[in-house]
Amino acid sequence: MPVFLHDTMSREVRPLLLKPGRSTFGMYCCGPTVYGPAHIGNFRTFLLQDVLRRTLEVDGLTVKHVRNLTDVDDKTIRGAMAAKMTLTAFTRGWTDKFHADCAALGLLVPQVEPSAVAHIPQQVAMIKSLVDRGHAYVAKDGSVYFKVCSCADYGKLSRLDRTQSRTQATNSAGEANDADEYDRESAADFALWKSHKPEDGDNHWPSPWGEGRPGWHIECSAMSLQHLGATFDLHGGGVDLCFPHHENEIAQTECATGVKGFAAHWFHSAHLLVDGDKMSKSKGNLYTLDDLVAKGFTPMEVRYALISGHYRTSLNFTLHGVENARSALGKLERWTDRLLEVAGFTRAEFAAPAVQETQTAWGRFAPAWAILQEDLNIPGCLGQVFTVVGEQVEVTPAQARQDVVGLAKILHALGLTLFVVKAAVAIPPAVADLGARRWAAKQAKDFATADQLRKELTALGWAMLDRKDGYDLKPA
Numbered sequence: 066m067p068v069f070l071h072d073t074m075s076r077e078v079r080p081l082l083l084k085p086g087r088s089t090f091g092m093y094c095c096g097p098t099v100y101g102p103a104h105i106g107n108f109r110t111f112l113l114q115d116v117l118r119r120t121l122e123v124d125g126l127t128v129k130h131v132r133n134l135t136d137v138d139d140k141t142i143r144g145a146m147a148a149k150m151t152l153t154a155f156t157r158g159w160t161d162k163f164h165a166d167c168a169a170l171g172l173l174v175p176q177v178e179p180s181a182v183a184h185i186p187q188q189v190a191m192i193k194s195l196v197d198r199g200h201a202y203v204a205k206d207g208s209v210y211f212k213v214c215s216c217a218d219y220g221k222l223s224r225l226d227r228t229q230s231r232t233q234a235t236n237s238a239g240e241a242n243d244a245d246e247y248d249r250e251s252a253a254d255f256a257l258w259k260s261h262k263p264e265d266g267d268n269h270w271p272s273p274w275g276e277g278r279p280g281w282h283i284e285c286s287a288m289s290l291q292h293l294g295a296t297f298d299l300h301g302g303g304v305d306l307c308f309p310h311h312e313n314e315i316a317q318t319e320c321a322t323g324v325k326g327f328a329a330h331w332f333h334s335a336h337l338l339v340d341g342d343k344m345s346k347s348k349g350n351l352y353t354l355d356d357l358v359a360k361g362f363t364p365m366e367v368r369y370a371l372i373s374g375h376y377r378t379s380l381n382f383t384l385h386g387v388e389n390a391r392s393a394l395g396k397l398e399r400w401t402d403r404l405l406e407v408a409g410f411t412r413a414e415f416a417a418p419a420v421q422e423t424q425t426a427w428g429r430f431a432p433a434w435a436i437l438q439e440d441l442n443i444p445g446c447l448g449q450v451f452t453v454v455g456e457q458v459e460v461t462p463a464q465a466r467q468d469v470v471g472l473a474k475i476l477h478a479l480g481l482t483l484f485v486v487k488a489a490v491a492i493p494p495a496v497a498d499l500g501a502r503r504w505a506a507k508q509a510k511d512f513a514t515a516d517q518l519r520k521e522l523t524a525l526g527w528a529m530l531d532r533k534d535g536y537d538l539k540p541a
């Protein structure tokens with residue numbers, strides 16, 4: 066039986082199947098903006114996409130997972146300028162941090178992780194195609210805008226009321242769009258290319274319309290076209306991206322290529338609340354993975370807490386919820402140890418992929434797998450797992466081995482690892498490099514350089530503690 070999932074476009078729960086003649090399932094997910102540490106709301110979305118990919122893989126599909134890096138936009142440019150760093154050095158530091166958090170949370174590495182800066186020519190080519198086909202126009206200052214009224218079915222994903230006047234008044238940072246975008250013909254039109262402005266510093270690239278930088282939405286259209294083609298199987302993101310970002314992606318790609326049916330399936334995950342409230346820095350309820358690790362939780366406990374709600378319902382994250390995740394994992398570990406003993410398996414054999422791949426058995430975990438396949442019902446799946454864990458039924462070694470295989474596959478699909486030994490915090494390569502360079506500058510008595518490098522470390526969220534004969538790097 067295939068995996069079923071709700072599709073935002075059709076508003077229906079539909080099976081995820083390979084298209085005839087294709088051998089891989091193409092999945093594009095909007096990735097992080099690398100200007101600071103990702104928070105748990107970002108990670109909930111990435112974790113749910115990870116569980117979907119793992120579930121499809123356990124089901125036997127070969128998935129090509131593409132997740133981009135937004136490394137040029139208002140926030141990254143502002144952050145780099147404030148830190149007096151190049152955009153490349155600034156975003157590389159935060160990309161390393163993102164990768165370290167992903168690894169700690171057990172996220173599989175996407176097959177392709179394209180960066181917006183590395184795809185400027187592809188974005189320019191797509192904008193040019195939109196201008197040539199009459200879907201975009203060049204303003205007096207050299208900025209290029211998408212002409213929304215040229216796209217007859219614009220708004221089909223979020224089913225916008227076309228009589229309603231909708232504007233794209235906010236940028237990717239959720240802030241008011243530049244006041245000087247007065248050249249737009251219509252308030253609904255959005256920027257594909259932004260002409261160079263002094264506040265962008267050195268961050269500009271050549272184009273047929275002059276120096277500038279891409280608008281935010283075009284990068285996902287250009288990169289999905291490059292790595293998955295004009296049409297692909299599934300597009301994912303947080304529900305907040307549905308409008309305008311995903312509407313704009315559809316319009317850009319379908320108008321530039323002339324091919325309808327950009328993504329066959331749309332996977333949106335609901336918001337994350339913290340203590341019943343919207344997460345924000347000013348309310349003090351914005352958590353990063355480091356914040357929770359500092360409170361004594363393991364990344365695996367955080368993962369469990371973040372995936373335990375249904376993806377179509379808002380998850381109310383609380384510290385109590387992570388404590389519950391800890392006790393659930395502890396209970397599961399104790400039960401699994403007893404099961405392994407009856408089955409004659411070691412913990413290492415349980416963790417080995419061979420246990421999951423070579424056998425088709427599900428044992429008593431067949432209902433847990435069936436419910437996971439129904440619209441990625443993770444809470445339902447975990448409920449079924451704990452129904453089995455609560456059973457006091459004596460099983461034979463042969464039955465226990467079936468249960469071991471079934472449980473190993475369920476845990477692999479959920480990305481939950483049992484019996485994890487706590488690891489030390491990994492220092493990202495860009496941070497290690499800054500630390501080494503600062504230490505060398507200090508030894509050479511070049512205090513100005515040492516000072517600047519310390520500021521760069523601070524901008525990446527790290528502190529350097531000097532000792533007489535060396536130094537330590539710690540998350541600030």
Ligand SMILES: [Zn+2]
Nearest residue numbers: 095096285310
């Ligand atoms: Zn995107």
